Amino acid sequence: ETGVTQTPRHLVMGMTNKKSLKCEQHLGHNAMYWYKQSAKKPLELMFVYSLEERVENNSVPSRFSPECPNSSHLFLHLHTLQPEDSALYLCASSTSVRLGTEQYFGPGTRLTVT
Amino acid sequence: QKEVEQNSGPLSVPEGAIASLNCTYSDRGSQSFFWYRQYSGKSPELIMFIYSNGDKEDGRFTAQLNKASQYVSLLIRDSQPSDSATYLCAVNSNAGNMLTFGGGTRLMVKP
Numbered sequence: 001e002t003g004v005t006q007t008p009r010h011l012v013m014g015m016t017n018k019k020s021l022k023c024e025q026h027l028g029h030n031a032m033y034w035y036k037q038s039a040k041k042p043l044e045l046m047f048v049y050s051l052e053e054r055v056e057n058n059s060v061p062s063r064f065s066p067e068c069p070n071s072s073h074l075f076l077h078l079h080t081l082q083p084e085d086s087a088l089y090l091c092a093s094s095t096s097v098r099l100g101t102e103q104y105f106g107p108g109t110r111l112t113v114t
Numbered sequence: 115q116k117e118v119e120q121n122s123g124p125l126s127v128p129e130g131a132i133a134s135l136n137c138t139y140s141d142r143g144s145q146s147f148f149w150y151r152q153y154s155g156k157s158p159e160l161i162m163f164i165y166s167n168g169d170k171e172d173g174r175f176t177a178q179l180n181k182a183s184q185y186v187s188l189l190i191r192d193s194q195p196s197d198s199a200t201y202l203c204a205v206n207s208n209a210g211n212m213l214t215f216g217g218g219t220r221l222m223v224k225p
């Protein structure tokens with residue numbers, strides 16, 4: 001778990017709050033990802049960044065706003081979320097976005113929206 | 115729409131037996147295949163990847179790929195109770211490194 005870290009590990013927020021999730025990778029990777037894991041649903045890719053440029057936005061609502069200030073850090077800014085957004089949010093990194101490059105996950109942030 | 119299908123289980127095997135986990139995928143252009151293990155309350159951990167048809171062995175784990183049948187499997191030999199977890203199959207196609215995950219198979223290894 002020390003290769004990719006995420007904070008906070010748990011977050012409870014109201015629908016009118018604004019919060020941010022943080023991810024940091026210590027692996028020297030150049031690509032970072034946000035995934036959402038909801039109960040009884042497969043892991044869903046949300047965003048992909050390569051060398052700080054967003055290369056994929058998988059039809060994610062605008063209440064989720066990613067930010068990648070450098071290749072080691074990735075944020076997910078949250079505002080006016082809905083209860084159905086409660087899930088485990090996972091960050092991952094890989095050496096590149098080249099096809100077949102292994103992705104390594106952080107421990108995740110368990111988000112509850114009340 | 116690209117899909118990855120797994121039997122949700124639970125798959126129950128006795129300790130010491132071989133556990134066989136299966137995964138099918140719909141995108142014939144898929145190039146790379148990954149198996150992740152996820153313990154309850156934890157994040158996915160990469161355990162195997164395979165790119166070519168055939169078998170790939172790593173310790174007690176063997177990944178098998180058959181692109182013609184669009185089928186990938188994971189065999190776990192000498193299963194241990196510590197192998198009890200959900201196993202996620204992930205596939206990416208020729209559209210870059212975007213992974214599509216299956217829903218996972220829950221494996222229970224009974225002492």
